[in-house]
Amino acid sequence: MDYLQISKAANIRKKITSGIIYALLAIWAVIVLFPFYWMLLTSVKSYGSYNAEHIPSFFTLSPTLQNYVDAFTTVSLGKYLTNTLIFTLITTAIMMVVIVLAAFAFARLDFKGKNIVFTLFLSLMMIPNELVVITNFVTVTNLDMRNSFLGLILPSVTSVFYIYLLKENFAQIPDDLYYAAKVDGTSDYRYLRRVMIPICKPTLITIVILKVIECWNSYVWPRLITDDPDYYLVSNGIQEIRENGFGRENIPAMMAAVVVISLPLIVLFLIFRRKVMEGVTRGGTKG
Amino acid sequence: MKIVLQNLTKKFPSRTKKSKDEVVAVNDFTFEIPDGKLIGLLGPSGCGKSTTLNLISGLQKPTSGKVFFGEDDVTDLPAEHRGVGLVFQSYALYPHLTVKQNITFPLENLKGIHKMTKEEMAARALEAAKLVQIDTLMDRKPGELSGGQQQRVAIARALVKMPKVLLLDEPLSNLDARLRLQTREELRRIQRETKITTIFVTHDQEEAMSISDLIVVMKDGVIHQIGKPQEVYDDPINQFVATFLGTPPINIFHGYVEDGRLFIGNEAVLSVTNVPNQEVTVGIRPEGFILDENGPLTCKLNRVEVMGRDISVVSTHDLCDNAAIRSIIDAENNVDTNSETVHFALKPTKVHLFHKGTGERIRFEV
Amino acid sequence: MDKKNLKGWLYLIPAFLFLGVFMIYPLIDVFIYSFEEGYNSASQNFYGVGLYNYSYVLHDPYFLQALKNTFILVIITVPVSTGLALLIAVGLSSIKPLRELFQTIYFLPYVTNTLAVGLVFMILFKKTAYSDGLINLLINLFGGSSVDFIDGPYWAKMLVLCLYTIWVVMPFKILILTSALASVNPIYYNAAKVDGTSAFRIFRRITLPMISPMIFYLVITGFIGAFKAYSDAVALFGTNLNTAEMNTIVGYVYDMLYGDSGGYPSFASAAAIILFVIVLTITCINLLVSKKHVHY
Numbered sequence: 001m002d003y004l005q006i007s008k009a010a011n012i013r014k015k016i017t018s019g020i021i022y023a024l025l026a027i028w029a030v031i032v033l034f035p036f037y038w039m040l041l042t043s044v045k046s047y048g049s050y051n052a053e054h055i056p057s058f059f060t061l062s063p064t065l066q067n068y069v070d071a072f073t074t075v076s077l078g079k080y081l082t083n084t085l086i087f088t089l090i091t092t093a094i095m096m097v098v099i100v101l102a103a104f105a106f107a108r109l110d111f112k113g114k115n116i117v118f119t120l121f122l123s124l125m126m127i128p129n130e131l132v133v134i135t136n137f138v139t140v141t142n143l144d145m146r147n148s149f150l151g152l153i154l155p156s157v158t159s160v161f162y163i164y165l166l167k168e169n170f171a172q173i174p175d176d177l178y179y180a181a182k183v184d185g186t187s188d189y190r191y192l193r194r195v196m197i198p199i200c201k202p203t204l205i206t207i208v209i210l211k212v213i214e215c216w217n218s219y220v221w222p223r224l225i226t227d228d229p230d231y232y233l234v235s236n237g238i239q240e241i242r243e244n245g246f247g248r249e250n251i252p253a254m255m256a257a258v259v260v261i262s263l264p265l266i267v268l269f270l271i272f273r274r275k276v277m278e279g280v281t282r283g284g285t286k287g
Numbered sequence: 288m289k290i291v292l293q294n295l296t297k298k299f300p301s302r303t304k305k306s307k308d309e310v311v312a313v314n315d316f317t318f319e320i321p322d323g324k325l326i327g328l329l330g331p332s333g334c335g336k337s338t339t340l341n342l343i344s345g346l347q348k349p350t351s352g353k354v355f356f357g358e359d360d361v362t363d364l365p366a367e368h369r370g371v372g373l374v375f376q377s378y379a380l381y382p383h384l385t386v387k388q389n390i391t392f393p394l395e396n397l398k399g400i401h402k403m404t405k406e407e408m409a410a411r412a413l414e415a416a417k418l419v420q421i422d423t424l425m426d427r428k429p430g431e432l433s434g435g436q437q438q439r440v441a442i443a444r445a446l447v448k449m450p451k452v453l454l455l456d457e458p459l460s461n462l463d464a465r466l467r468l469q470t471r472e473e474l475r476r477i478q479r480e481t482k483i484t485t486i487f488v489t490h491d492q493e494e495a496m497s498i499s500d501l502i503v504v505m506k507d508g509v510i511h512q513i514g515k516p517q518e519v520y521d522d523p524i525n526q527f528v529a530t531f532l533g534t535p536p537i538n539i540f541h542g543y544v545e546d547g548r549l550f551i552g553n554e555a556v557l558s559v560t561n562v563p564n565q566e567v568t569v570g571i572r573p574e575g576f577i578l579d580e581n582g583p584l585t586c587k588l589n590r591v592e593v594m595g596r597d598i599s600v601v602s603t604h605d606l607c608d609n610a611a612i613r614s615i616i617d618a619e620n621n622v623d624t625n626s627e628t629v630h631f632a633l634k635p636t637k638v639h640l641f642h643k644g645t646g647e648r649i650r651f652e653v
Numbered sequence: 654m655d656k657k658n659l660k661g662w663l664y665l666i667p668a669f670l671f672l673g674v675f676m677i678y679p680l681i682d683v684f685i686y687s688f689e690e691g692y693n694s695a696s697q698n699f700y701g702v703g704l705y706n707y708s709y710v711l712h713d714p715y716f717l718q719a720l721k722n723t724f725i726l727v728i729i730t731v732p733v734s735t736g737l738a739l740l741i742a743v744g745l746s747s748i749k750p751l752r753e754l755f756q757t758i759y760f761l762p763y764v765t766n767t768l769a770v771g772l773v774f775m776i777l778f779k780k781t782a783y784s785d786g787l788i789n790l791l792i793n794l795f796g797g798s799s800v801d802f803i804d805g806p807y808w809a810k811m812l813v814l815c816l817y818t819i820w821v822v823m824p825f826k827i828l829i830l831t832s833a834l835a836s837v838n839p840i841y842y843n844a845a846k847v848d849g850t851s852a853f854r855i856f857r858r859i860t861l862p863m864i865s866p867m868i869f870y871l872v873i874t875g876f877i878g879a880f881k882a883y884s885d886a887v888a889l890f891g892t893n894l895n896t897a898e899m900n901t902i903v904g905y906v907y908d909m910l911y912g913d914s915g916g917y918p919s920f921a922s923a924a925a926i927i928l929f930v931i932v933l934t935i936t937c938i939n940l941l942v943s944k945k946h947v948h949y
Contacts, residue, residue, distance in 0.1 A: 004360070006364060006368050011363070014365075025748070032758055035773040036773075038773055038777060042776070054784050056784060098668050098671060099668070104664055105661050105662075109660060109664065110661065111661025124672065127680055128877075131925050131929055132676055132679035133679075133910075134910055134918050134921050135683055135918075136679050154674075158668075188660065216766065217767060217768075220907065224910065235767075239891075242772060243892070249781075255773070258770070258772055258773060268764070269761070273757060273760075276764070280763065373844065395854075397849070
């Protein structure tokens with residue numbers, strides 16, 4: 001047997017395989033990135049030049065920021081962004097308080113009926129949003145909270161899954177710490193604030209990021225509950241821009257709006273890349 | 288088939304990213320493993336034993352140097368084509384396959400003229416399973432087996448393709464003490480029966496000594512000594528080899544040589560005529576002590592442990608590095624357990640002198 | 654003792670308030686709605702209890718269209734995206750340089766606004782008076798003729814919807830599969846390599862069985878997710894999905910609830926419960942199948 005020949009053949013085959021793999025991965029990377037490139041490119045083409053292109057060109061020599069100006073002046077993109085920011089921040093903040101308290105109760109405190117309640121909570125995780133949205137819509141309408149932040153925020157606060165995730169994390173803190181704190185005369189609330197929250201900060205940050213992404217992209221509930229453009233979030237805003245936007249079909253300006261809407265989350269993701277991906281691996285879903 | 292390692296070196300980048308230092312796991316190995324022998328690669332953990340094994344199996348590529356199987360240079364040959372059998376420390380049995388499927392797995396990979404029919408494979412698998420005495424467990428999954436049984440399956444899987452070389456990485460370390468004793472005899476038997484050149488890695492010197500034809504003692508990526516177990520034990524090349532081999536371990540004293548006599552403290556314990564005056568490290572094997580009322584070495588007696596055929600005298604000495612000196616003496620001797628001290632004479636062949644700084648052996652004549 | 658009990662519940666009050674009002678109550682209510690016949694949201698009364706709402710929904714051509722669309726979407730996107738994600742994840746796991754970069758790029762669609770990026774897909778596929786759009790130009794380049802993917806034939810619209818859905822769900826699947834692959838102990842690969850196993854056989858006999866639980870998890874969540882498709886369709890075809898023949902079951906529920914054809918919470922409830930039953934059934938079937946085929 002000629003070992004040298006086998007070595008060489010194996011080496012060549014390895015190179016070919018890795019070439020194919022890289023080619024495949026590169027193709028998918030292009031498929032993923034191309035829409036982003038296209039929206040960026042289109043957003044800096046002028047209205048005139050975009051519509052003059054029968055064959056779209058892959059670059060532009062005369063980039064313009066006019067579309068971004070249009071996006072903020074002709075339509076109320078700024079308003080949509082502020083609305084979304086307010087909605088995202090308040091929803092996330094309230095949710096964090098609610099879930100930290102609940103997770104603490106489940107993980108640390110002893111009380112009658114705890115296990116039954118927790119099982120009940122877990123079973124709620126399986127309930128699809130579509131089932132409860134109908135009544136929530138009616139409830140919020142009846143409470144006269146349509147077109148208000150309250151109506152937008154309140155039903156979006158609940159998240160059984162995050163309570164579960166946080167409770168698991170809290171439960172990993174050794175009991176000894178709790179007993180040590182008790183001996184030192186620390187109250188439960190103080191223990192939660194000074195010990196548990198700092199220790200579980202990574203998980204809390206992950207939850208915050210996931211919730212922010214969810215809020216920023218939420219579409220269905222805001223669509224149902226708002227028909228006054230003053231309360232539109234970005235998802236509804238972009239839909240509004242598409243349908244009634246600039247008075248005429250101004251695609252470059254629309255793309256400028258799309259860029260502005262997409263950018264915050266992309267930046268957030270690039271900063272917290274590891275945390276986001278780790279968090280999603282641990283149980284995020286989309287859709 | 289004999290295996291030759293020629294100037295084999297493997298370096299790893301340092302674990303801390305900042306420093307550019309490299310870790311040399313295997314440093315310039317050159318030795319020949321004769322055909323059909325059982326070789327023990329022995330050394331403390333982290334000494335490069337497993338890396339050496341991986342270089343032979345082809346799972347890792349050497350930084351420099353060559354590996355020969357027989358006369359063929361296989362340095363660049365991928366593991367898939369080397370045809371070695373390898374038993375992993377954790378066995379690496381495929382958990383979703385039955386014992387039988389695990390054992391036939393390597394056979395199903397054969398191509399061309401070596402391709403086997405299902406019946407041939409089943410026959411070969413059964414043969415291998417019988418050799419390691421697991422032929423009754425063929426339809427179980429690895430999760431349902433005990434550690435010892437899993438280990439046998441792993442060996443059967445490595446043997447079934449009739450490898451030219453069998454490599455075992457710490458094969459016994461996951462077994463309990465009693466099973467370890469039993470399995471290592473088994474290993475010896477299987478190797479004798481199959482006559483496959485076998486290399487196994489272990490940190491347990493007793494294990495290596497008891498079954499190997501040859502042992503290779505390594506430390507920090509460097510080979511210290513190669514030889515038959517008894518030879519290496521009796522004639523260690525340096526202090527590391529001497530301390531690493533033997534249970535109970537060798538007793539290390541601080542001493543000096545003056546005018547052809549070896550002193551421990553103020554007592555001249557041995558005549559060493561050809562050694563120039565210097566400070567030395569003295570290693571005395573437990574069996575190198577002779578109970579002697581007039582013996583020159585005086586130790587404080589701690590206790591006496593009776594072990595049947597032998598007794599073990601546990602004592603201390605200010606100039607001894609070991610927390611307790613263990614000496615093994617024939618049970619016929621009587622030791623006065625009430626006495627505060629015990630006196631020893633020494634057997635010159637069981638006493639080794641080492642250079643104070645380098646630990647190199649200093650040979651002496653009585 | 655009593656104080657201790659009280660304290661536990663005290664911490665749970667906020668969670669209970671929110672869950673009770675916006676989850677538990679609606680859950681019960683939706684069933685009630687679905688059986689109340691002729692419910693009028695203005696006067697808040699109804700004139701009967703029965704299965705009429707279900708029968709209405711099941712005979713509504715819009716619902717049947719939505720049902721068909723959803724099923725086609727599910728049947729195409731779930732296998733394609735899972736298979737493609739597996740291929741990419743395996744590729745990712747076998748390289749070292751550039752791996753992090755690729756992983757980051759692949760994850761981008763997860764953090765983008767579905768509605769916003771959908772518009773980009775729309776302009777890429779859309780045929781307008783000025784231009785045939787980039788994709789049509791590519792098709793022309795290979796000798797095909799232009800198709801309007803957004804306002805054109807049904808199959809073309811369905812194709813874009815499937816493509817966009819796959820583009821959107823891939824990041825999650827690639828991520829999960831990559832981490833599943835990373836969790837396979839490399840010692841099995843080494844063992845197989847030493848035994849001369851080819852790469853393809855290693856994949857089929859070792860990798861695949863070992864990550865099969867994760868693949869089934871993805872198939873199950875993929876089915877559930879695809880059955881709830883909605884915003885992808887809105888992004889591509891606008892809010893008036895019924896006219897575009899591109900509505901989905903979830904879209905039908907929302908349209909019944911609100912919008913131009915809205916105001917019928919009973920019909921919406923019935924449709925939502927039908928969806929829930931479908932998803933539940935399929936999930937159960939999936940679980941049964943996976944019990945047979947998953948090796949752990």
